[in-house]
Each structure stands twice: as C-alpha cells, then as structure tokens.
Amino acid sequence: MHSSLRYKIIALVGNENVRVATAADAVAGVQPKLVIEPGTESELAEVLRLANEAGLAVIPRGGGTKLAWGNPPTRADLVLSTAQLTQIIEHAWADLTVTVEAGCTIQRLQETLSEHGQRLALDPLWPKRATVGGVLSTNDSGALRLRCGGLRDLIIGATIALPDGTQASSGGKVVKNVAGYDLPKLVTGALGTLGVITRAVFRLHPLPRNSRSFSISAGNAEDMQRFVLAVQDSKLAHTFLQSHFGGEAAPVSDILFEGTEAGLTAEEAQLRKLAATRKVSQAGTSNWTAREELWSFSNAGTTAVAKISLLPDHLARTIDRVERAAQVHQLRWRALVYATGLGWVGLEGKPAALKDALELLRAELETHGGSLVALERPEKMTDFDAWGNAGDALKVMKAVKKQLDRKGTLNPGRFVGGI
Amino acid sequence: MEARILDEFLAIVGERGLISSLEELHTYECDGLTNFRVMPRAVVLPNSTEQVQAIIRICHRERMPFVARGSGTGLSGGALPVTNGIVIGLARMNRILEVDFSNARVVAEPGVINLDVTGRVSPQDYFYAPDPSSQSICSIGGNVAENSGGAHCLKYGFTTTHVLGLEVVLADGSLVHFGGKTLDAPGYDLAGVFVGSEGTLGVATKIILRIVKRPECVRTLLAAFPSTNEAGAAVSDIIAAGMLPAAIEMMDNLAIQAAEAAVHANYPNCGGLLLVELDGPVAEVEALMTDVNEICRANGASEIRLAQSDAERALVWKGRKAAFAAMGRISPNYIVQDGVIPRTALPRVMSEIERLSQEAGVRVANVFHAGDGNLHPLVLYDRRIAGQEEAAEVLSSKILELCIEAGGSITGEHGVGEDKKKAMSKMFAEPDLETMQRVRCAFDPLQLSNPTKVFPTPRLCGEQPGEYLAHPAESAGIAERY
Numbered sequence: 051m052h053s054s055l056r057y058k059i060i061a062l063v064g065n066e067n068v069r070v071a072t073a074a075d076a077v078a079g080v081q082p083k084l085v086i087e088p089g090t091e092s093e094l095a096e097v098l099r100l101a102n103e104a105g106l107a108v109i110p111r112g113g114g115t116k117l118a119w120g121n122p123p124t125r126a127d128l129v130l131s132t133a134q135l136t137q138i139i140e141h142a143w144a145d146l147t148v149t150v151e152a153g154c155t156i157q158r159l160q161e162t163l164s165e166h167g168q169r170l171a172l173d174p175l176w177p178k179r180a181t182v183g184g185v186l187s188t189n190d191s192g193a194l195r196l197r198c199g200g201l202r203d204l205i206i207g208a209t210i211a212l213p214d215g216t217q218a219s220s221g222g223k224v225v226k227n228v229a230g231y232d233l234p235k236l237v238t239g240a241l242g243t244l245g246v247i248t249r250a251v252f253r254l255h256p257l258p259r260n261s262r263s264f265s266i267s268a269g270n271a272e273d274m275q276r277f278v279l280a281v282q283d284s285k286l287a288h289t290f291l292q293s294h295f296g297g298e299a300a301p302v303s304d305i306l307f308e309g310t311e312a313g314l315t316a317e318e319a320q321l322r323k324l325a326a327t328r329k330v331s332q333a334g335t336s337n338w339t340a341r342e343e344l345w346s347f348s349n350a351g352t353t354a355v356a357k358i359s360l361l362p363d364h365l366a367r368t369i370d371r372v373e374r375a376a377q378v379h380q381l382r383w384r385a386l387v388y389a390t391g392l393g394w395v396g397l398e399g400k401p402a403a404l405k406d407a408l409e410l411l412r413a414e415l416e417t418h419g420g421s422l423v424a425l426e427r428p429e430k431m432t433d434f435d436a437w438g439n440a441g442d443a444l445k446v447m448k449a450v451k452k453q454l455d456r457k458g459t460l461n462p463g464r465f466v467g468g469i
Numbered sequence: 470m471e472a473r474i475l476d477e478f479l480a481i482v483g484e485r486g487l488i489s490s491l492e493e494l495h496t497y498e499c500d501g502l503t504n505f506r507v508m509p510r511a512v513v514l515p516n517s518t519e520q521v522q523a524i525i526r527i528c529h530r531e532r533m534p535f536v537a538r539g540s541g542t543g544l545s546g547g548a549l550p551v552t553n554g555i556v557i558g559l560a561r562m563n564r565i566l567e568v569d570f571s572n573a574r575v576v577a578e579p580g581v582i583n584l585d586v587t588g589r590v591s592p593q594d595y596f597y598a599p600d601p602s603s604q605s606i607c608s609i610g611g612n613v614a615e616n617s618g619g620a621h622c623l624k625y626g627f628t629t630t631h632v633l634g635l636e637v638v639l640a641d642g643s644l645v646h647f648g649g650k651t652l653d654a655p656g657y658d659l660a661g662v663f664v665g666s667e668g669t670l671g672v673a674t675k676i677i678l679r680i681v682k683r684p685e686c687v688r689t690l691l692a693a694f695p696s697t698n699e700a701g702a703a704v705s706d707i708i709a710a711g712m713l714p715a716a717i718e719m720m721d722n723l724a725i726q727a728a729e730a731a732v733h734a735n736y737p738n739c740g741g742l743l744l745v746e747l748d749g750p751v752a753e754v755e756a757l758m759t760d761v762n763e764i765c766r767a768n769g770a771s772e773i774r775l776a777q778s779d780a781e782r783a784l785v786w787k788g789r790k791a792a793f794a795a796m797g798r799i800s801p802n803y804i805v806q807d808g809v810i811p812r813t814a815l816p817r818v819m820s821e822i823e824r825l826s827q828e829a830g831v832r833v834a835n836v837f838h839a840g841d842g843n844l845h846p847l848v849l850y851d852r853r854i855a856g857q858e859e860a861a862e863v864l865s866s867k868i869l870e871l872c873i874e875a876g877g878s879i880t881g882e883h884g885v886g887e888d889k890k891k892a893m894s895k896m897f898a899e900p901d902l903e904t905m906q907r908v909r910c911a912f913d914p915l916q917l918s919n920p921t922k923v924f925p926t927p928r929l930c931g932e933q934p935g936e937y938l939a940h941p942a943e944s945a946g947i948a949e950r951y
Contacts, residue, residue, distance in 0.1 A: 144705055145811040145842070167711060189653060200652070202661055203630050210904075218904035219897070224809045226841040227878035228616045228665050229885055229896055230923070231905040232629065235661030239653070256711030279571055285685035287749045313753025320750075359651040363571040391572070392652050420651045440656035442645045447657045449911035454904070466656040 055104050056084070059097055063088045067134070075129055077109050078122035078464075079429050085129040091151070091209065091217065091248040094130065098246060099215030101128050102459040108213075109461060110242040112153060112184030115176045119188055119425045120241050121436045124463030132183050135248060138162050140223075146254045147206065147223055152183030152247045163254060171198030171255040175342055183247045189239030192341055193290035193306070196390050198255055201238045207251030208234040210244070213459040217248070225253045236450070243465045244454045258308030261289075262318060265333040266303045266325050271369040273328075274301040278389055279363060280324055281305065286317060294340060295369050296384030304333055304340070340386055344396035345426070347382070354397045354404045354427040358411070360420040362391045371414045379403035391420075401431040412438050437466040470510040470555075474531060478513050478555075481523045486561070488512040497556050500541040500548040501603075505887050509536070509550035516561040518636065518644065518674040524557060525672065526642035528917055536919045537672045539579060539611030542603040544805055545886030547614060547667045551921050557672060559610050565589050566675065574633065574650050575678045579610025583617075586678060595680040598625035601882065602790040613673050616665030618882035620716040620789065623840035624748075625681065627882075629664040634677035637663060637670075640913040650677055662908065667884050668919035670912040684748035687715070688758050689782045692765040693739035693772040697721050697835065700741035701815040703768040704839045707745065708812070710764065712757055717840035718744040718789050723799065724834040724847070731795030734788025737772045743839070744789060792836045793847065800832070800849035802858070804865045807883040808872035812842040818871050822846060825871075829864045831857065843881035844872070870895065885923045894925045903928070 060068050067087045075085055088094040101108050107125035111117060112132050132153030139149040143166035150159055156170070156177035163169050173192035174185045184190075186208075191200040198204070207221035210233070220233035237247055268274035274293050281291055286307075293303040307317045322330055347353040360368050365387055372395055376383040380399055387393030395411070397404055404427065412422040416439055424436045440447060444467045451458075451469045463469075470489065479487050488494060489511045498506045510533075515521045528535045534554035541548050550556050563580035570593050575586055583604040586597035600619035601607055607617070612628045613635070625631075634648035648660035663670050694700040700719050707714065720728065720742045728734050736742055745761050747754045758775070765773055776782040796803040810818050819835070826833040834847040846868050850861035869879050869892050879885070879892040893902060902924060909916070910930035921927060 142811060142813070144709065144813045146708060147811070199626060199630060202658060203626060212904065216900045216904060218901045220901060220905065222809075222876075222878050222896070224811055224842055224877050224881075226618060226622065226627070226809050226838070226843045226881040228618075228627075228882055229878050229880050229889075230893065230902070231908055232616070232661055232665050233905065233908065235629075235658045236908065238658060238661075240657055244657075256708075256713065259711060282573070283570070283682065285682065285750065287684070287753065309750075309753045310756040312756045313750055316750055316752035357653070359653050361572045361574075361651055390652055419649055421653070421655050423655055437655040440654070442643075443647050443656060443659055446639070446645055446647075446659055446912060450657060450659075450908060453907040453911045 052104065055100060058100055059086060062096055063093050071129060077126050078118050078120070080123050080126045082109060082126040082129050084127070085131060087131045087133045089134045091135060091211065094132070094135070094246060094248055095211035095215050095217045097130060098211050098213055098459070102213035102457060105457065106459070107462050108459050110183070110187070110246045112181030113155060113176070113179040115180045116184060116188045116190065116425070119436070120461070120464040122464070123461055130246060132181060132248070139249070141166065142223070143168060147225065147251060148254055149207070149223065149249065149251045150182055151249055153181050156180050156182065156185060164257060167257050168254045169257050170204065170252050172201065172204060173338060182250055186238050186247055186250060187240060187242045193292045193388055195392070196291060196388060197289040202235045204252050205234040205238055205250055206253050208237055208247055209249035210237055211246045211248050213455045213457065218245070221251065223251050241461060241465050243451060243461045243469055245460070260311055260314055261306060261308045262314045263304060263306040263333040264318070264321060265331050266305065267329045268301050268303070271295060271301055271366040274303060275363070275366040277325065277328060278303065278365060282362065282389055284320070284324055286320055286324070291389035292340065293365070293387050294384070295387070297382065341394055344384060344386060344394050347396060347398040351428050351430070352398050352400065354408060354431070355425055356395050356408060356411070357423045357425055358393045358395055358415060358420065360391050360393070360415055361418065362389060364418055364420070368415065371411060375407040375410050379407045381407055401428045404428065405431045405434045408434060440466045474527065475511060477527055478511060478524065481520050482513055482515055486514040486516065488514070497538065497541070497550060497558070500538070500543045500546060502544050502546040502549070502886070502888055505546045505549050507550045507552055509554060509556040512556045512558055514558045514561050518638065521557065521638045521672055521674050522642045522644060525638050525640065528555065529641045529915070532915065532917070534917050534920050537610065537614070537668045539608030539614070540582070540606050542607045543611060543615060543884060543886065544807070545880065545884040545888040547884050547886035547919070547922060548611070549887050551919070559608065562674065570595065572650065573680050573682070575680055577609050577676050577678060579608060579613070579673050579676060581609045583607050583609060583612060586680070590680050594683045596683055597678060598631055598681050599628045602793065609676055609678070610673055613664050613676055614666070614668045615882070615884040618838070618843070620718055620838060623717060623838065624713050624715045629661060631679045632660060632664050632676060633679055635660050635663055635673050636675035637673050639671045640915060640917040648677065667886060667923050669909055669923055671918055684750070686751045686754055687746060687748040687782065688754050689744065689746045689776040689785055690758065690761060691737065691774045691776070691785060692743045692745070692770040693737035694741040694743065694768065694770055695739065697741035697819050698816050699769045700743045701819070701839065703743060703765050703770070704812065706764045706768065707761060708840070710760060712760070714745050714840060715748040716744070716746040717838070719837045719839040720789070720792065721835040723832060724792050724836045727795040727799045727834060728788040728792050730798035732787050732791045734784050736788055737774070739771065744785060789836070793845070796834060796847050796849060800851065802850050802852045804848040804861055806844070806846045806848060806865050806868055807880050808844050808869050808877060809881040810842045810844060810872050810875040810877035812839070814875040814877070815839070815842065818844070818875055821871055822868055825864055825867055829860045831861050831864050833864070838881070841881070842877065866892070887922055890923065890925045893923070
C-alpha cells in the first residue's frame with residue numbers, strides 16, 4: 051500500500067484509529083494489511099472512497115462474529131470497522147422506531163429499547179458482540195421471524211456508504227413509506243458487497259406482557275412434520291416454532307406464546323389438544339439460544355454449519371436426507387428448522403466428507419426450490435462455493451454490483467456467483 | 470404507430486389483444502389519477518408470459534417505452550402512459566396458477582384481482598392480508614408495483630411482506646426469477662427491490678404470495694371522540710400499552726359525514742372517530758379489548774360500540790373503505806392526498822392542516838390509518854369556482870411539506886408515480902436519488918420500463934449494451950447521460 055494513502059487515512063481518522071492488521075484480523079484465511087476504525091459515518095465514507103480510488107479491497111466489519119461467512123475474499127487490504135459507530139441516535143419509542151448506527155451491538159440496542167418496554171423483534175446469533183450492521187449484512191434472523199418477520203420486514207431505513215464516497219439514505223423513519231426504491235432491503239443480506247451500512251432505522255415491537263413456552267416430542271421426523279404443519283394450519287397465535295433433530299434423539303419442537311395470562315392459558319389448552327398423544331412439557335428460555343449450540347462442535351477444522359431453506363412440507367424428507375448423508379459420510383449432525391422453512395444444519399467430520407455431504411444436500415434442496423448456504427466450513431474445504439445457485443437473477447445481481455461498486459472494492463469474490 | 474409494428478403486436482396477441490383506435494385508447498389515457506392524461510400509441514393485452522416477452526422485445530428493438538397496467542386504480546399516475554409509448558395491459562393474465570395450503574403459498578398472474586386471492590383460499594380459512602381500499606378491483610400486479618398497503622398492514626405488513634417470489638420480464642425481454650417459494654434465496658433480495666418500484670424495473674408476470682390463516686376471532690370497536698386530538702391520544706395510549714391491533718383507523722367529522730351520506734355506516738356523529746380492530750385467539754382479544762375500551766374512555770370517548778356481528782363489522786369497514794369515493798357526496802371535486810408522519814406528530818400536523826385549510830378557504834376531510842401515521846387528507850374544492858382548484862393543489866402540496874418536516878414520507882401507499890416526482894427531491898437528497906437511479910440502470914439500462922416516473926430528474930445510464938442510440942429525452946435536451 052502506498053504510504054501517502056496511509057497518511058491521508060491517518061490524517062482523516064486519527065493515528066489511534068489506524069493499526070496494522072494481525073493474524074486475528076484474517077478473513078477466511080486471507081490476511082488484510084490495515085484495520086481502520088473511523089469515528090463518524092462521513093469519515094468512513096471518505097476512507098472507503100480513498101481506498102476505492104487507490105484500487106484497494108475493503109472488508110467491512112462489525113463485531114466480527116460472522117466474518118468467516120461467505121467465500122474467502124479474492125483480495126483483502128483494509129478492514130473497515132464500525133467499532134466506533136455505536137450511537138443510538140433516536141429511540142422514538144412512542145412511534146415504535148429506532149435510528150441506530152451500524153456498530154451498535156444488538157444487546158446494547160435491546161437494553162436501551164427495553165427501557166420503554168420495546169424490542170427489535172429479532173433473535174440473531176451472539177447478540178452481545180453482533181452489531182446492527184453485521185446482522186443486517188448477513189441477514190441473520192432466528193426463530194422470531196415466524197411472527198415478527200425477518201430483517202427485511204423490520205428495517206425501514208438505511209444509510210450506506212458507497213465505494214465512490216456517496217452517502218445514500220433510503221427508506222425513512224416511518225413504518226409505512228413507499229417513496230423511492232426499497233434499498234434497505236437491497237443491502238440486507240448483501241454481505242457488505244454493495245456498500246457499507248452506516249446507519250439503520252427499524253420498526254419496533256412491544257415486549258410481551260407474559261410468555262410461555264413448551265417442548266413437544268415426536269416419534270420421528272415425519273410425525274414432527276405432521277405436528278408442525280398442524281400447528282401452522284391452526285388458530286394458535288404462537289410467536290415461534292422450531293424443531294430440533296440430531297443423532298439418535300427423538301425430534302423435539304419448542305413453541306413460544308406471548309400475550310395476556312388469559313390468552314396464554316387458552317393457547318396452552320389448544321396446544322395440548324393439538325399435540326394429542328405427543329409429550330408436551332414446559333420449556334425454559336434456553337431454547338432461545340438453540341441455534342448457537344450448532345456451533346458448539348469441538349473442532350472448527352472439522353465442522354460445517356449451513357443455513358438451509360425448504361418448503362415446510364419438505365421437513366421430514368430433508369431431515370431424512372441429512373441423516374442418510376451423515377450415515378454415508380460418517381458425520382455427526384444436528385439440525386434446527388423453524389416453521390418458516392428456514393433452518394440450520396451442523397455437520398462434523400472430515401473436510402472431504404463434509405464437502406460431499408453438503409453437495410448432496412444442496413442438490414436435494416435446490417431440486418425442490420430450496421437452497422443451502424454453507425456459512426461456516428473448515429478452511430481446508432474453501433473450494434466449496436458457500437452460496438449455491440442464484441438462478442437467472444444472477445445477471446441482474448452482477449449489474450447491481452457493477453452500478454454501486456464498479457471496481458469490486460467491497461468484499462471481492464465473497465458473495466454469490468463470484469460477486 | 471407504424472403499421473409494421475402494429476402488425477407484429479397483432480401477430481403476438483391477436484385482434485382481441487390489441488387496441489389502437491383512438492376512441493378505445495381513451496380508456497387508457499389515465500389511471501385513478503385523472504388530472505394527468507397521455508394518449509398511448511397502442512394498448513397490448515397479452516395473456517401469457519411469452520407474449521409479454523415478445524411484446525417487450527419489440528419495444529426494446531424499437532427503443533419504445535412501455536407502461537404496464539393492471540386495473541388502473543392507482544392514485545399517483547403510475548400507469549399513466551408515457552409519450553410515444555405503449556401500454557401493456559395485464560388484465561387478461563388473471564389466473565391463479567397454484568394454491569398450496571401446506572406451505573401457505575399462492576402463485577398468481579399479475580391480473581388477478583386482490584380480493585379473488587382471498588376468495589380462492591377462504592374455504593380453507595386462509596386470506597391474503599394486504600387489503601387496499603380498492604381490493605375488489607385492483608390487481609396483484611398493480612399491488613406489487615405500488616407495494617400497496619391497506620388498513621390491516623399495521624399488524625400484517627405490506628405487499629412486500631407477502632410477496633416471496635416473482636417472475637419478471639426485464640426491459641430487454643429476458644425472463645428472470647427473484648426470490649421463490651422458499652425464503653432467503655441466495656443473493657440480493659431483488660424481489661424486495663422490485664416490489665414498490667412502480668413498474669420502473671420490469672413487468673412481473675408471476676407472483677408467489679404468502680397467505681395467512683384467519684385468526685380465531687376479529688373484534689371491531691368504534692369510539693367517538695370530541696376531536697381528532699383525543700382520538701389521537703387514545704391511539705398513542707393503545708400503542709404504549711404494548712398492543713399491536715390489526716387496524717386503527719381515524720376519521721374526522723367531515724369524513725364521517727361523507728361516509729354516512731354514501732353508505733349509511735351508522736357512525737356516531739362526532740369530531741374524531743376511531744375504529745380499532747383486534748384479532749387473534751378469543752381469550753387474548755377479549756382481554757385486550759377491555760383495555761382498549763378503558764383507554765378510549767379515559768381519553769374522553771363519548772360513545773363506544775363493539776360491532777356485534779360480522780354484518781355490523783362489514784358495514785363499519787364499508788364506511789371506511791368508501792370514504793374517498795364518498796367525498797363526491799359533499800364536494801364536487803377533491804384531491805386524495807397520501808402522506809405519512811410519525812404518529813406522535815399527529816396533533817401538531819392536524820392543527821396545522823386545519824390552519825392552512827382556513828387560510829386557503831378550502832375544506833379538508835381527514836381519513837387516516839392512525840396506527841402507522843398514514844394520513845389521507847382529502848382536499849375538497851369546486852372546479853367551477855375560479856381559483857379553487859389551484860388553491861386546493863397548493864394546499865395539498867403544503868400538506869406534503871408538513872409530512873416531510875415532521876420526519877415522515879410523501880407517500881405511504883399510493884406511490885410517487887407521475888404525481889409526486891417533484892416532492893422526491895424534498896424528501897431525499899441528490900445522492901440518495903442518484904443511488905436509486907443507479908439501481909434502476911442495472912435493471913433497465915435503456916430506461917424503457919415506465920420511464921419518466923418516480924424520479925424528478927431523468928438520468929440516463931452510462932453503459933449500454935448494443936449500439937448507442939440517443940434517448941428521446943436526451944435528444945430533446947431534457948436529460949443528460951452519466
């Protein structure tokens with residue numbers, strides 16, 4: 051990197067906010083040179099512009115909890131961190147909205163919102179460290195998506211910094227708004243390949259008055275699918291419904307209800323009726339973090355975690371395929387699937403076997419209109435594409451990328467189809 | 470239009486699918502916003518995706534702009550034809566292709582009427598949630614273009630929440646698929662960008678919708694307040710109490726009078742009427758309805774009624790949904806405005822509208838989706854009285870400015886279209902709009918799909934496939950290439 055550029059960056063953001071990258075800053079095995087933590091959104095945009103002008107590759111980073119997701123970058127020069135952009139700009143509690151900078155952690159945001167009995171109705175991974183910008187860029191939603199929608203339904207405004215230095219806002223501060231293109235949705239799940247999200251506006255939900263959760267055991271995956279579809283087809287107003295599968299254990303579903311005590315009692319009675327002979331027990335709050343447990347396999351060198359998407363009535367079939375693939379390739383496995391059809395599979399075994407199993411599963415899911423995105427995988431199997439097939443929309447995606455990031459400055463090669 | 474092109478269209482859609490005589494074209498010269506009129510060169514009515522592709526390939530070859538049109542009920546001129554362009558009417562593509570109850574999905578063509586989706590799935594106790602007031606005539610394709618809302622989007626979300634996937638014909642005639650039946654397809658959320666893009670990114674030819682199970686019960690309460698201020702305070706308290714009603718609607722006295730005259734909804738005569746609808750499990754709804762009742766009383770409601778039957782509930786909604794059309798009963802002409810404010814700004818904005826209305830000597834009736842701050846001020850005037858129309862237009866734009874100043878939006882559900890292009894520069898800065906236009910260039914580099922809408926200043930895209938051809942706007946000197 052040219053030293054004059056480095057001086058320009060230091061002059062802009064201050065010496066204390068620029069440091070040489072260490073091995074800990076590596077991105078999926080690729081070593082960047084500098085880590086920069088701008089103090090304001092405009093500084094961030096300006097650093098990005100300078101880097102783009104100089105032809106450097108930029109890796110945006112929030113809390114760094116999901117930095118390994120996606121394909122390894124083809125180049126990595128600067129890590130552009132939002133660590134200093136942590137301000138909660140406005141919690142308009144009476145309007146049920148919040149404007150927040152991208153580097154604020156989810157946990158800190160939730161703590162502030164809870165002072166007025168509200169929440170961002172989202173349960174992402176590792177909220178203590180995960181930031182607003184990182185969660186948005188990876189589109190990381192959990193079980194609450196069933197009732198409250200995903201990030202695409204919660205985000206109502208965004209400000210992004212583009213590689214040419216443009217700071218562009220879209221959406222707004224009100225929940226209902228159809229003025230202009232919905233670019234907040236475009237950057238949600240874009241893995242930082244179009245622009246760096248510096249600020250977001252969300253719609254909020256009230257914290258529930260009371261809640262009750264239950265676990266329901268089923269004999270096998272088919273029985274679990276019958277139960278899940280029956281709940282979905284019922285009048286129950288559950289907040290989430292997720293099913294766990296894995297190894298020898300029988301499948302278990304967790305269901306959460308929120309509301310008034312009177313409402314909850316009625317819901318419980320209906321649930322028990324629907325569950326019929328299946329065992330129903332009160333559940334604690336531990337099922338909230340069920341997804342994080344998929345990462346608890348012992349060795350990162352032999353673990354892969356994939357996000358899967360399927361039609362709800364393909365649940366049993368999919369689990370059967372996971373089980374068979376695991377058997378053939380001698381893998382340990384577990385899976386967590388939400389009633390929305392989104393789910394997560396954790397596999398542990400030799401990298402070559404993991405790769406074969408994931409390829410098999412991806413083919414199976416894609417045949418039925420679903421998808422498999424391998425988010426975490428051992429460094430030794432990086433030749434396996436993380437994303438899979440984006441179909442005939444890929445040409446438009448590439449055109450959008452070219453319009454906003456002409457030189458391929460942001461996260462080069464990390465996204466779908468080589469974007 | 471040149472006969473050779475007409476012949477080509479004819480070969481694609483047949484005689485019943487082509488309109489080119491002047492008298493028949495009049496039907497298509499405007500949409501629900503009737504003060505803008507442009508005569509299209511022709512109207513083509515395809516009945517399949519392949520026909521849409523064939524038509525658009527011709528447009529692309531001829532560099533001829535096109536505008537897609539559903540039922541033509543839009544209120545911002547989104548389906549207004551563009552000069553020298555054709556209209557692609559999608560009314561004949563009105564088949565529901567697939568209903569999948571286990572996965573709660575419906576695949577529909579763009580010409581399917583919104584309410585017909587619900588009609589098709591209601592025997593199994595499902596419904597399609599977005600419910601614009603025009604739902605009995607507006608089309609799903611139009612809803613996709615405008616990201617239509619409706620009274621129940623407070624709880625259920627907008628069209629974009631319920632569109633999972635799209636088959637789209639791009640402006641070069643190629644076919645692409647965004648999203649799908651499953652969630653989170655790999656790649657950018659182009660379905661999310663397409664919904665609400667007002668026909669400027671291409672033409673949707675198939676739409677994958679999510680349907681919703683009907684709640685166990687629905688309860689609708691009417692509360693009469695001395696003015697919209699007290700009604701507004703009650704709304705704030707309901708939200709602060711942690712409730713998320715299915716709908717909260719408000720009408721002022723003038724709007725009540727009009728609705729009464731039109732459909733005899735039996736509304737109490739008062740200064741501010743609140744309609745609160747809760748749905749869900751019976752026990753939950755009844756517990757919360759008690760709270761809503763108390764909140765209304767505490768805020769000075771003089772009369773509170775709970776609709777006692779489905780018929781009564783339907784009548785209550787009929788009054789609300791007919792409110793725009795009902796203005797004809799109390800005023801010869803009116804402008805339907807659509808703006809959004811943060812809900813807390815309601816009392817301030819309302820008194821300012823009142824002041825502006827008195828100053829201008831023009832009456833304003835107010836109907837809002839109060840839960841989400843979406844205002845529909847109806848500016849009433851009489852075209853026959855000299856100066857009234859202009860005064861009404863000025864007042865209507867001032868109301869939009871109030872919305873922007875309050876931190877809101879120039880449109881909550883009707884769209885920008887032709888009508889509010891200029892206001893876009895008041896709500897967004899130049900870099901914001903340029904970024905949106907760059908996205909447009911990725912979809913439609915020649916700007917053939919509903920050009921001249923949404924953006925205040927036409928901008929042409931830098932890189933173009935194929936040979937260079939000057940855009941009409943460029944030749945005319947009203948746009949520059951960048």
